[in-house]
Amino acid sequence: QVQLVESGGGLAQPGGSLRLSCAASGFTFSEYAMSWARQAPGKGLEWVSGVTSDGSDTYYADSVKGRFTISRDNAKNTLYLQMNSLKPEDTALYSCAKRRRSGPRVLPTSRIDDYDYWGQGMQVTVSS
Secondary structure, eight states, X not given: OOEEEEEOOEEEOTTOOEEEEEEEESSOGGXXXXXXXXXXXXXXXXXXXXXXXXXXXXXXXXXXXXXEEEEEETTTTEEEEEEOSOOGGGOEEEEEEEESSOSTTOOOOSOGGGEEEEOOOEEEEEOX
């Protein structure tokens, strides 16, 4: 069965960095675009970043552009999110998600309904 397991979250100071990982199993990871999304306390789910199946193209929400970097290692079936220059407003539960459709031309999108499997989430807290 499909499994997505995040790791690497925790507490960071404003201006600090964290790196999230998402270990995927149960499907052919290299055939699917992937994304990260987050949910802050009391708020809805927000798409953060996405990457194509081969890792060649990346996409970001305006709120994280220039600070976060998404990447993937298809040999290791792992998705990453490098978060730099963290702000208190980045505090949220971060989850990785698998695109519903496969293929090299299927791009990551910001539409939550375009994803069919989600990880359990990893808490990121930015506070001094």
